[in-house]
Amino acid sequence: MRYAVFNQSERGSFQVWRGVLAGASASLVGIGLARFAYTPLLPAIIGAHWFPASTAAYLGAANLGGYLAGALAAGVLARHARAATVLRAMMVLATVAFIACAFPVSFLWFFVWRFLSGISGGALMVLAAPTIIAHVAPSRRGFASGAIFTGIGLGIAASGTIVPLLLRHGLTETWLGLAIVSLLLTVVAWNGWPSQDAPASAHVNEPRHAKAPSPPALRALFVEYALNAVGLVPHMIFLVDFVARGLGKGVDAGAQYWVLYGLGAIAGPLLAGHLADRAGFGPALRVAYLLQLIAVAIPAVTSNTSLLMVSSVLVGAFTPGIVPLVLGRVNELLAHHPAAQKGAWSNATTGFAVLQALAAYGMSFLFSSSGGDYRLLFGIGAGALAVALTVDLFAALRSK
Incomplete structure (x- = not known):
């Protein structure tokens, strides 16, 4: 059938x-x-x-x-x-x-x-x-x-x-x-x-082994996406433990922040897509990097309950929400090379996975060697996002 x-x-x-x-x-x-x-x-x-x-x-x-x-x-x-x-x-x-x-x-x-x-x-x-x-x-x-x-x-x-x-x-x-x-x-x-x-039509007129061209903006995007992975790791692995043990609020309280993270993740892809439809994928990505930078930095500087809730929702939203933005930007940059889009997306995904894994192991080591310094981890994540935003802004300026 x-x-x-x-x-x-x-x-x-x-x-x-x-x-x-x-x-x-x-x-x-x-x-x-x-x-x-x-x-x-x-x-x-x-x-x-x-x-x-x-x-x-x-x-x-x-x-x-x-x-x-x-x-x-x-x-x-x-x-x-x-x-x-x-x-x-x-x-x-x-x-x-x-x-x-x-x-x-x-x-x-x-x-x-x-x-x-x-x-x-x-x-x-x-x-x-x-x-x-x-x-x-x-x-x-x-x-x-x-x-x-x-x-x-x-x-x-x-x-x-x-x-x-x-x-x-x-x-x-x-x-x-x-x-x-x-x-x-x-x-x-x-x-x-x-x-x-x-469907057979999906592969019509598409080269079997298309190689993606690598304009500077595309290479910059690969770097940004990988750095974004680093920024997400502190919340993904340590958020609940930070609330439960770091702030002494217990497992149930930590789970409540995780629910907020999840609620953000449910809405994130749809909201990110809507933002890209209205502003374009390039500007939408810059907004995403900036919002993530602020959200990841919050636990590094304050334990305010309301701000931590905002941080949980925002990072949760962009954990899956960054995916359609980067995918759309890849397709946008390779609009004249549609056969190369799949290969470029594979490269972007691999870079993201590599930096995510390295960051997870590295932050686990730092967490252990620093005696459980959660704020150090969130600070590193925010720094990675700051670099991602900087790279994107320089790439945008160079393309003008």
């Missing part, structure tokens, strides 16, 4: 939305839960003496390292099997990783399974949206992309609400509960993937 597009029958349109639901479920499992559920779990893991604070943060970084490996491996996997098969396998892997993490056999055991969950997330992030979008009518691809990336925010919000409830029953039960949620979403997505990897 041909996979339908929006301008076909109601039945076909329903099948497209099954695909969008599958894509949202994949991003929810692979990123929203597999990565972000660890943040509200971190204080509980330390409190239950599963692992000491000096090593527990490295387990969060393990997922980001796996994400890089998964992003790099996704294309290879897709060349040896249908995208739908790979996507199903990755969602199953994420579910199995949740089950394995319910049993802290050893640090190495936990590290390996957190790394494998990162691999599933990286592969799902790279493959899910393109697999679905290729079968959606061009006039609705922006909206469909936003819906798919919103799955990340839904996962973050879910982790902030479900995790505290599950923790009342125990840490092992929490991991198993997340496994059940992941399994249910895997079942929901199972038959939603297209029966073909892409």
Whole structure:
């Protein structure tokens, strides 16, 4: 059966939305839960003496390292099997990783399974949206992309609400509960993937191995996006622990800030797209860098509750919201080289994943060696965003 597009029958349109639901479920499992559920779990893991604070943060970084490996491996996997098969396998892997993490056999055991969950997330992030979008009518691809990336925010919000409830029953039960949620979403997505990897028309007149040109603005964009990854790491890994232990407010209070982060992430992709439609992708990116810079700097300079809430929402919004902005800017810069856009986006995504993983490991080391100095980490994140904004402004001036 041909996979339908929006301008076909109601039945076909329903099948497209099954695909969008599958894509949202994949991003929810692979990123929203597999990565972000660890943040509200971190204080509980330390409190239950599963692992000491000096090593527990490295387990969060393990997922980001796996994400890089998964992003790099996704294309290879897709060349040896249908995208739908790979996507199903990755969602199953994420579910199995949740089950394995319910049993802290050893640090190495936990590290390996957190790394494998990162691999599933990286592969799902790279493959899910393109697999679905290729079968959606061009006039609705922006909206469909936003819906798919919103799955990340839904996962973050879910982790902030479900995790505290599950923790009342125990840490092992929490991991198993997340496994059940992941399994249910895997079942929901199972038959939603297209029966073909892409319509034949998607590749008409497109060179098989197009190489992206590298104008200065594009190279600058790669640098900015990678630096943006560094800016996001302190909130992604340490926000809940900062509130719970750093400020002494407890796990439940930390989870509430994580819910705010998740609510921001739900709305972020749609709001970022709307901003780009109104102002253009270049100006929208500068606004995004500036707002993130301010938001990440807030925990470094103040413990004011209201400001920390604003910080959580803004950084949450741009965690997935920066993705459509950079993707749109890549396509804009390569408007006359459409066949090169996919390769350029792959380069941008890889750079983001590399800096994100390095920042996670580096900040985990600094956190341990500094005796738990949270403000240092937020200061580094803000500095990275300041450099990203500076690079973008210089690139804009040079292009005039």
